[in-house]
Amino acid sequence: MSRRPRAGMRSRPLRTRLLVLVTTTLVVVCVAMGLIAAFLQHAYLMGDLDDRVRHTAERALDRASLHPELKDDLTFLRESGQPAGALSARLDEDGAVVSAAVAVQDAPARELGTGRRTALAGIGADGAMHTRTVPGLGTYRVTVLGDGGVRVLAGLPVDDVQDTLSGLVLIEAGVALAGLAVAGCVCAVVVRRQLRPLSRVAATAAEVSRAPLGRGEVTAVTRVPERDTDSGSEAGQVGAALNHLLDHVKSSLAEQQRGEERTRRSEERMRRFLADASHELRTPLASIAGYAELMNRGTDRVEPVLAWRRVSAESARMTGLVEDLLLLARLDEGRALHFAEVDLAALVTEAVWDARAAGGGHDWQLELNLDAPVSVFGDQARLHQVVANLLANARTHTPAGTRVTASVESADGRCVIRVRDNGPGIPPALLPTVFEPFTRADTSRSRADAGSGGSGLGLAVAAAISTAHGGRIQVHSVPGRTEFTIDLPAALETGAGERAVSGNGAPV
Template identity: 65%
Template sequence: MRPRPRGRSLRTRLLLFIGLTLVVVCAAMALTTIYAQRAYLLGNLDQRVTDAAARSQGGLQRRTGSATDLGFLNERGQPIGTLAARFDDDGAVIAAEVVTEDGSQRVLTAAQRAALEGITTDGSLHTRDIPGLGTYRLTAISGDGVPVLSGMPMDHVQHMIGNLVLLEAVVSGVGLTVAGCVCAVVIRRQLRPLGRVAATAVEVSHAPLGHGEVTGLTRVPGHDTDPGTEAGQVGAALNRMIDHVETSLAQRQRTEERMRRFLADASHELRTPLSSITAYAELMHRGTDKIDPTLAWGRVSADSARMTGLVEDLLLLARLDEGRPLRSAEVDLTSLVAEAVWDARAVGQTHGWQLALLLDAPAVVTGDKARLHQVVSNLLANARVHTPAGTTVTASVEATDEQCVIRVRDDGPGIPQELLPTVFERFTRADASRSRAPGKEAGTGLGLAIATAITSAHGGRLSVVSEPGRTEFSIELPPAGSAEPPAPVPGRRSAIGAQKL
């Protein structure tokens, strides 16, 4: 395969373009100057030829010589090279002389006179090459006087035009050379930032972006990102792109780390009940009398139920991550929260349970009632499991025309501040920091993650504020018929009441 030819660089193309432009401009200016000067010199020469013809005719009218008399050439003021001729009645040249360098007249030869044939006496200007004399500008007039022909040499005009052409060529050449050098220096300096931008792009392209943590990618220097220049705009755009790439890669790495941690936690959570089931099954298979079969079957059933619940939670999270639509119907949050509080009271009788309703509008949202009930139940269960006996848990419902808010608040020991940023992540536990009553079941660390996913699927937001003696989870949901996301919680304007259950 033949190698693909490399294209010209931007600097080369700019130099070629500017060079061609300068050549065209200089050529146009030179040609314009030459043609203007030539027209001026020819016009001046034509005027002198016409004046000479008029003087010659006037001189002949005052003289009484023969038909071939050209004695007016002897008059003072006749320039060297001035030519004069006379015609017969048929228009043929019968006499022709030229003023020589010593001021005398010399008769033209037959060949020289032949070059004058065909010039009419209408006053028009003609250019003829006369052998031995050079190029002449000629005119013939008759009018009311004697027909006469007069001419002057054009050598000095042609010589001046030639010198002008040479001068224009030299000046243009020098000017183009200087302009080319200046343009090359200026273009090189102006394109130098682009070279640095390209070097930065090449350096970034060599960075290992496919694996590991990607940080500290090279940026275009600040002095090459001036928005007032094209090169600066390119540099700034490249920096924005590098920032975006670095951010995206960092986010991808965090996602991969969370996924690996999630798989490891899920495997650990599944391995524990599976190991227990395997152990009890092995003991029952051996038929040993060291264990009560009823107890063994109870433990197997409990671990199976725990594993089943974990798998169902994982499947629910997977469905929510895929964005599968939930059931959509109008849900009354007051009855939903009341039912969840009653269920929590039945399970956690060692805690105090309260329900508070603060309504300025009906607390009705559009969504899946079962999933929203699951969210509230998870929060109540979280408060029950992670707080000691005697803790008061309050569930409140607030409703305005803009949003509906469910709050679950307890006066337990609180969540450590270092755990708050990750409290809604999967398999996050607070067992080591928050009190747990003896004998309470261990959680899987998916309850808050499921609550967050379900709330987000309903267009809402789940948040938490915690300090020793007060932990409050807030579920903000848009009211039924509202397409807007939930706004910040407004101030409470009325309190219907709080009831201890």
């Protein structure tokens, strides 16, 4: 079962927790080093004391060996240079203390009583070090050495070592505390300095969280400064990751806004399309209904033949409009095409002849700059409709006498059809929407026949058919030159040959 951290720990800032962690670590390290140092110092001092005790015992044994018959001879303690508190004793063969004395500062050696001698009894003459507590004198480090029948005990007090070790421990503790204080201050400064970039990253994140991102608004999102995005540090990695996240958020919001804008424009186009379609359909329907009403009344003001002609004309107009709308819908669904190999040169030639027959007031020209047959895979009827629509558009929106030229060319696996005229041109404001349904320029480009205006679907149908064939249609227009370009992928050539043309720019 996992344990949750206490609320107090969670509420502490990272800087405080790091300082506590560093300080605790330093304290543990200092305590461990102090214990190790005290242990080593204690071992060193005790070793030095043992060496001195052994040296004292050897000197005492040498002195006692000169008079082995004197069992209680302790003249060794009376020699100069003996430290105060040093004790010496003579032992018999059974290890019992025969005589014992302790050196006194600036005074003769003092004999030890029976109680104190008892504390020194029972030590074997093996040279090993022993620690004994002598009543009234303190703790001693003693050893017994023997030579023949002579056994001598020598000992030095341990209190000096304990006092020295206590002093060293106090000094080390003071130095450790001072070091901890200095290290704590240094760590506080270093931690604060190292966490400063992280604080700036947190401030940036907090500022971003207050931005109105929930409403999908792409504003100037605050970013982490470049100096806080260094990948060599953890804080820099966090800053770089936050900037990367902000870039994703900004791009997502921008894409969302673009999607909303596209949806809004699509809805606007749909509303405009429905309004225009309703208007276009209402006009012929009103005409048909009006002439039918007149015919039903049998009035003499309208001849039946004329009425029937107008009804037929309006019906044909409405039928063409409905068929164009249906074609656009089917092309949008990927239907209404029957692919086969189509000779573009023949197709364009036929379309130009048809246009010449329908609009004799224009100068129609055909250019076929070909070295080999130009074929595409597509729907011949629809491609013919594209060229016919472009020629009809030029005939409708340019005055009589305008030269209209249709050309076909092939290069780099592409087939290009161009339809250009030297009419007044398309208004610049209309160019971006010229291929949208119901786009017309009746007020800007004069018509050959003001009463025969189109429905505004011809260029939209041409663009949809070109796209359905894997091609594209473009327009470039300035006063005196308007050119539509249809770019289609060519079919695989099965042979090459010469094609007779009517001439470069010669009239048909």
